[in-house]
Amino acid sequence: MRRAQPGGWAPMLIAAALLALPLLSLFAIFAGRKDATHGVVYAGAFLCSVALISAGLEHLGNHWGPPALVLPFGLPWLSAHFRVDNLSALFLLIVNVPAAAASAFAVGYSHHLPERRRVTPFYPMFLFGMNAVLVADDAFVFLVAWEFMSLASWLMVLADHRSSVNRKAAMVYLTMAVFGTFCLLPAFGLLAGGGGDYTFASMRLHSLGPLAGALVVLLALMGAGSKAGLVPLHAWLPLAHPAAPSHVSALMSGVMTKVALYGLIRILFDLHGHVGWQWGAAMMVVGGISAVMGVLYAVMQDDVKTLLAYSTVENVGIVVIGLGLAIAFKDDGEKSLAALALVAGLYHMINHAVFKSLLFLGAGSVIAATGQRSLAALGGLLKRMPWTGAAFLMGAAAISALPPLNGFVSEWLVLQSLFKGPAVPHWAMKFGVPVVGALFALAAALAGTCFVRCFGIGFLGRPRSVEAAEATDVTFGMRWSMAALAGLCVVLGAIPVRITDALSVVVQPLIGTGFAVSSDLGWPFLSPVSNTRGSYSGTVLVMVGLSLFGIAIALVHRLGTRATRAADSWDCGTPEDNPATQYTGQSFAQPLRRSFGATIFRARESVVMPQPGDDSPARHKATMIDPIWTGLYERLARVVDAVAERVNRMQYLTVRRYLLMMFCTLVFLLLVVAVRQQQ
Amino acid sequence: MTAILWQLVQVVLALATAPLVTGYVRFVKARLNGRRGPSVLQPYRDLYRLVQKEAVVAHSASWIFHAAPYVVFASAWLAACLIPTFTTNIFLAPAADLIALVALLAVGRFWLALAGMDVGTAFGGIGASREMLIASLAEPAMLMVTFSLSLVSGTTQPAQIIAFVLGGNVGIEVSLGLALAAMVMVAIAENGRIPIDNPSTHLELTMVHEAMVLEYSGRHLAMIEAAAMVKLTLYMALIACLFAPWGMAQPGADFPAIAIGMASFMLKLFVLASGLALFETAIAKMRVFRYADFLGGALLLGLLATIFLYVSEAV
Numbered sequence: 001m002r003r004a005q006p007g008g009w010a011p012m013l014i015a016a017a018l019l020a021l022p023l024l025s026l027f028a029i030f031a032g033r034k035d036a037t038h039g040v041v042y043a044g045a046f047l048c049s050v051a052l053i054s055a056g057l058e059h060l061g062n063h064w065g066p067p068a069l070v071l072p073f074g075l076p077w078l079s080a081h082f083r084v085d086n087l088s089a090l091f092l093l094i095v096n097v098p099a100a101a102a103s104a105f106a107v108g109y110s111h112h113l114p115e116r117r118r119v120t121p122f123y124p125m126f127l128f129g130m131n132a133v134l135v136a137d138d139a140f141v142f143l144v145a146w147e148f149m150s151l152a153s154w155l156m157v158l159a160d161h162r163s164s165v166n167r168k169a170a171m172v173y174l175t176m177a178v179f180g181t182f183c184l185l186p187a188f189g190l191l192a193g194g195g196g197d198y199t200f201a202s203m204r205l206h207s208l209g210p211l212a213g214a215l216v217v218l219l220a221l222m223g224a225g226s227k228a229g230l231v232p233l234h235a236w237l238p239l240a241h242p243a244a245p246s247h248v249s250a251l252m253s254g255v256m257t258k259v260a261l262y263g264l265i266r267i268l269f270d271l272h273g274h275v276g277w278q279w280g281a282a283m284m285v286v287g288g289i290s291a292v293m294g295v296l297y298a299v300m301q302d303d304v305k306t307l308l309a310y311s312t313v314e315n316v317g318i319v320v321i322g323l324g325l326a327i328a329f330k331d332d333g334e335k336s337l338a339a340l341a342l343v344a345g346l347y348h349m350i351n352h353a354v355f356k357s358l359l360f361l362g363a364g365s366v367i368a369a370t371g372q373r374s375l376a377a378l379g380g381l382l383k384r385m386p387w388t389g390a391a392f393l394m395g396a397a398a399i400s401a402l403p404p405l406n407g408f409v410s411e412w413l414v415l416q417s418l419f420k421g422p423a424v425p426h427w428a429m430k431f432g433v434p435v436v437g438a439l440f441a442l443a444a445a446l447a448g449t450c451f452v453r454c455f456g457i458g459f460l461g462r463p464r465s466v467e468a469a470e471a472t473d474v475t476f477g478m479r480w481s482m483a484a485l486a487g488l489c490v491v492l493g494a495i496p497v498r499i500t501d502a503l504s505v506v507v508q509p510l511i512g513t514g515f516a517v518s519s520d521l522g523w524p525f526l527s528p529v530s531n532t533r534g535s536y537s538g539t540v541l542v543m544v545g546l547s548l549f550g551i552a553i554a555l556v557h558r559l560g561t562r563a564t565r566a567a568d569s570w571d572c573g574t575p576e577d578n579p580a581t582q583y584t585g586q587s588f589a590q591p592l593r594r595s596f597g598a599t600i601f602r603a604r605e606s607v608v609m610p611q612p613g614d615d616s617p618a619r620h621k622a623t624m625i626d627p628i629w630t631g632l633y634e635r636l637a638r639v640v641d642a643v644a645e646r647v648n649r650m651q652y653l654t655v656r657r658y659l660l661m662m663f664c665t666l667v668f669l670l671l672v673v674a675v676r677q678q679q
Numbered sequence: 680m681t682a683i684l685w686q687l688v689q690v691v692l693a694l695a696t697a698p699l700v701t702g703y704v705r706f707v708k709a710r711l712n713g714r715r716g717p718s719v720l721q722p723y724r725d726l727y728r729l730v731q732k733e734a735v736v737a738h739s740a741s742w743i744f745h746a747a748p749y750v751v752f753a754s755a756w757l758a759a760c761l762i763p764t765f766t767t768n769i770f771l772a773p774a775a776d777l778i779a780l781v782a783l784l785a786v787g788r789f790w791l792a793l794a795g796m797d798v799g800t801a802f803g804g805i806g807a808s809r810e811m812l813i814a815s816l817a818e819p820a821m822l823m824v825t826f827s828l829s830l831v832s833g834t835t836q837p838a839q840i841i842a843f844v845l846g847g848n849v850g851i852e853v854s855l856g857l858a859l860a861a862m863v864m865v866a867i868a869e870n871g872r873i874p875i876d877n878p879s880t881h882l883e884l885t886m887v888h889e890a891m892v893l894e895y896s897g898r899h900l901a902m903i904e905a906a907a908m909v910k911l912t913l914y915m916a917l918i919a920c921l922f923a924p925w926g927m928a929q930p931g932a933d934f935p936a937i938a939i940g941m942a943s944f945m946l947k948l949f950v951l952a953s954g955l956a957l958f959e960t961a962i963a964k965m966r967v968f969r970y971a972d973f974l975g976g977a978l979l980l981g982l983l984a985t986i987f988l989y990v991s992e993a994v
Contacts, residue, residue: 565735
């Protein structure tokens with residue numbers, strides 16, 4: 001159905017939702033004492049997300065022309081500009097589908113929060129910030145919305161401020177958020193040029209010199225990359241994401257990183273006229289390193305939420321590999337391959353938003369039920385919490401890129417485009433792409449290990465604590481919000497061609513060409529470049545696999561017996577009732593820690609054995625460091641401290657000296673002006 | 680139409696030959712060790728015997744423990760149906776390429792590792808942990824092999840790779856040799872053969888695969904054993920189809936061509952199985968913490984295979 005009248009109800013809906021969200025915040029502030037308020041606010045946030053989803057779908061489905069909206073506020077010489085194009089509409093979906101699930105989850109979950117009055121008012125503000133970034137059409141609105149997003153989430157990280165870990169997390173997060181904006185600000189300044197017109201429309205027309213162009217790419221990578229969690233700017237993610245309440249963690253990890261990547265795509269593919277292939281190659285290397293480092297950190301974590309946050313670093317790395325590849329292909333004129341790589345990256349963003357939110361909500365359910373988030377205190381939860389367990393298993397399988405779920409489809413597309421990478425006629429690409437491919441493949445395989453460990457230790461086996469042994473499953477609303485996301489993991493994997501078709505529309509204006517899906521194999525088959533190049537069909541695999549599954553069961557039951565006896569576990573003849581004899585997360589990760597961690601993470605193990613006669617327990621201690629934290633951040637902090645120490649003296653000067661300094665500064669500035677006028 | 684017919688033949692063939700291959704390997708190993716060894720048909724009898732017995736399930740097991748044997752078996756069987764063995768003209772060929780095949784095998788491994796951890800014993804965990812360590816290096820190595828094959832032939836689809844090779848487009852290349860070496864190493868590791876794991880060991884501390892399935896019995900164990908057999912045959916078929924596709928029937932082939940394809944496939948299985956038995960007899964198992972060296976070597980060989988393509992192109 002094609003609408004003749006552009007616009008219609010969708011822009012109104014977006015505007016209404018964006019107005020309603022701050023009002024919800026105000027309501028939460030003034031009525032926060034009442035118990036019902038929290039439910040009302042989250043329900044309202046849910047409705048706003050649903051409205052924004054339907055507007056996004058309407059836009060993508062009917063392609064109404066991009067309506068621009070100008071509001072008379074903002075900087076004096078610049079009104080506020082808003083616009084929705086295909087890219088924004090897609091990201092409205094990426095943001096609001098998990099947001100709707102998280103809001104529905106939070107209606108029940110917020111009862112479990114000790115400090116919910118410090119969370120509820122900022123939650124709608126956070127959603128408002130993220131959505132406003134997407135519809136911004138000038139740098140001013142973009143940055144203000146970006147800051148709303150950062151600060152609202154920062155306040156929620158600080159919600160449980162009595163814990164010193166959370167305070168440290170909030171401090172690091174605030175520093176990194178300021179750093180990110182500090183990079184984006186000059187990037188937009190350079191994009192706008194000397195004219196000072198900060199609308200995106202004029203930035204597209206303004207062409208950059210080589211130096212300014214390179215600077216913009218670098219600043220955008222640092223600004224958006226720090227928010228998205230690219231190595232080495234990832235250090236705040238595993239601190240801040242777990243510190244927030246779980247429904248907020250879900251959005252910070254699943255969605256806010258996507259908004260950051262939206263900023264990156266907007267600048268590199270839309271506003272910036274031309275990005276060289278070298279930048280694409282550099283992004284691929286950074287992405288590959290992020291993917292491997294992220295998942296290696298993740299596989300060794302004990303805290304479920306920290307594990308999930310590190311896994312976000314990995315997935316952002318995978319997306320950035322796709323984006324870098326798209327830039328390299330685009331610069332080389334391989335437009336259809338560029339479209340393929342960009343579609344792969346966008347597809348992975350959708351998928352990661354869905355399953356990472358699902359996993360964080362699952363972790364939230366576990367915390368609500370047990371009060372524990374350390375793997376060492378969990379176990380056996382699948383039997384106590386069947387719904388949460390099944391949903392978490394679905395998320396774990398999807399993020400491990402197992403067919404037929406969604407994670408596999410996007411990783412398959414990234415690999416297919418990587419395999420075409422050597423088509424770019426530069427030697428650096430020819431030799432570099434296989435290396436990035438190896439990094440990507442390693443990360444994908446380690447992700448499987450990471451989530452086998454996470455699910456196996458957390459949900460299988462026998463309970464390791466009283467809380468885990470007495471857990472009960474979460475309430476109706478929380479279950480169904482997880483079930484909805486789990487269902488999306490299946491749907492997004494089952495209809496890949498529908499998704500790539502929709503993404504093709506998004507990619508078209510950014511690359512200049514769409515994504516050609518060869519269709520003579522029929523709708524269930526995804527075959528990106530050509531039929532003979534490679535094809536995949538999750539639907540066919542599932543149908544055949546299920547029939548084989550059925551045949552196997554029928555055959556076994558027909559040939560043999562169905563008798564089953566329940567008994568104690570055998571365990572090689574030495575069963576032990578104590579649940580501490582099970583494998584733990586630390587022991588599961590030990591082979592990996594030894595194989596990968598010994599050099600990079602300086603993982604060390606020590607055993608403390610008490611002397612004979614001493615009845616204290618023996619201890620096994622495993623330690624590891626974050627090399628980037630100790631190698632980069634701590635050094636940087638020391639330098640900053642040292643400089644601050646020096647500068648501190650300026651606070652205690654006499655009036656005469658201050659006057660002298662002001663005079664010198666004035667003379668210096670006048671000289672600069674004079675010299676510039678001479679030229 | 681013929682594609683569906685040959686697909687059905689292959690579905691049956693994949694299941695029927697697997698125990699025979701395993702039985703043959705055991706038979707040859709026994710002979711090389713100076714033992715008489717059981718008949719090559721013994722694995723069929725073993726499976727039938729296990730199916731007849733009642734299954735014992737631990738109290739602490741969840742539904743994962745019950746479902747896993749069937750999922751593991753079905754995924755291995757499905758993967759075996761996707762690899763061209765005697766003809767490339769099979770119905771399911773476009774449904775999965777080599778990447779999807781790697782991922783499909785990962786599905787089975789994912790479930791098996793979870794099942795190992797489900798009962799909550801130390802042995803299950805030890806097996807799952809080691810299996811996943813092996814997988815985290817073997818899987819990327821196999822993807823790098825796929826990468827180099829895709830660069831040579833321009834496709835990741837096994838049937839298309841075979842068509843390309845049989846079309847006489849490929850000479851002897853250094854990188855194909857490296858890829859073959861990597862592929863063989865992956866196959867050894869993924870099937871838990873010596874030097875990575877010993878399929879006939881029951882010494883607790885050296886087990887990988889056996890430790891994971893320690894709690895299984897009866898029909899569940901039968902399914903897992905059968906899955907392991909199918910997987911071994913599958914990897915042999917994969918090596919044969921990617922690196923020695925000669926004799927395989929192409930689409931539109933008549934009946935004699937199919938017969939030749941079938942005979943050559945059997946011959947290839949015979950050669951590979953004999954080679955495996957010989958290799959396993961000649962070599963000793965390695966320590967767990969050496970796995971990373973062995974499989975890291977496979978990964979590097981895979982990487983070198985892709986890079987050598989450009990080196991040979993430039994020279």
